[in-house]
Amino acid sequence: MEAVKIDRQKLSDRVALQIEQWITAGHVRPGAKLPSVRELCQLFNVGRTAVRDAITTLKGKGLVEVRHGNGTFVRQSDCSRVFQGVSLVRKEDIHKLFAVRKILEAGTAELAAVHRNTDHLYHMKKALERLAQADSRDGWRADLHFHLAIAEATQNEHLVQLMQTVSSAIRKGIMDCHRIILADAEQERVIFHQHVAVFEAIRDAKPEQARQAMVEHLAHVEALLNGTL
Known part of the structure; x- marks a missing residue:
């Protein structure tokens, strides 16, 4: 997987868009676990708030599910x-x-x-x-x-x-x-x-x-x- 460093405009939206690209391109399969919040912060060179907000956005779209204590996992998008x-x-x-x-x-x-x-x-x-x-x-x-x-x-x-x-x-x-x-x-x-x-x-x-x-x-x-x- 490739991660492009994020600029400072709409950080969480751009993080969410890149993770969504990973999913739609097949780099992360349904059922697979995403990198941890700390790892995503390092990949995108952003803070924890931006990553957490991005995950919330992806969860709202039905693309991921958060399993407390286990991490964030890709789910099959309804659309x-x-x-x-x-x-x-x-x-x-x-x-x-x-x-x-x-x-x-x-x-x-x-x-x-x-x-x-x-x-x-x-x-x-x-x-x-x-x-x-x-x-x-x-x-x-x-x-x-x-x-x-x-x-x-x-x-x-x-x-x-x-x-x-x-x-x-x-x-x-x-x-x-x-x-x-x-x-x-x-x-x-x-x-x-x-x-x-x-x-x-x-x-x-x-x-x-x-x-x-x-x-x-x-x-x-x-x-x-x-x-x-």
């Missing part, structure tokens, strides 16, 4: 169950999932181009670097982190929560995509450059271009999963 049963084997399921992604993520990219700051761009760029360097077997993690980082760049907690709601289904689609491109270097190159195009539009504060780049990327991946490329 994530909405997409638990999604199977990407059938073309109908692929179409339904990507209909949601195109509506949600195109708008997210557009807003990210308006509201992103240097920290957001840093996290997106680091995800891209990991994506470029990773073996395709593990590239899906960097891919998922990139899409979640875009949601964070909107600075809209409701959009972030919506992304986390569908993150389990998005993860399945991304993993399936990376299984395919494992044997197709050209598709791997194309998809990477599509990510770069989204990033550059967000970096350059071009909302419409960011939206279009995301739509083109998602349409390409959908066609790839459907076997129509």
Whole structure:
């Protein structure tokens, strides 16, 4: 797990967001115990109050439960169950999932181009670097982190929560995509450059271009999963 040092703005909210990222990205599984309050303070370089408030926030969202004397444990988020049963084997399921992604993520990219700051761009760029360097077997993690980082760049907690709601289904689609491109270097190159195009539009504060780049990327991946490329 990675922990990025937290700045002084809304400490508890940002700690909660990073821990939530650990959970949605699968770094901490349901039933697993989180690091202690002292360890989290050290990881994020914040005080105990910020960590405790973050845990309270996560508890309110139903993401964790506090067992007195034992610590804080990850629980299955109710909202994530909405997409638990999604199977990407059938073309109908692929179409339904990507209909949601195109509506949600195109708008997210557009807003990210308006509201992103240097920290957001840093996290997106680091995800891209990991994506470029990773073996395709593990590239899906960097891919998922990139899409979640875009949601964070909107600075809209409701959009972030919506992304986390569908993150389990998005993860399945991304993993399936990376299984395919494992044997197709050209598709791997194309998809990477599509990510770069989204990033550059967000970096350059071009909302419409960011939206279009995301739509083109998602349409390409959908066609790839459907076997129509």
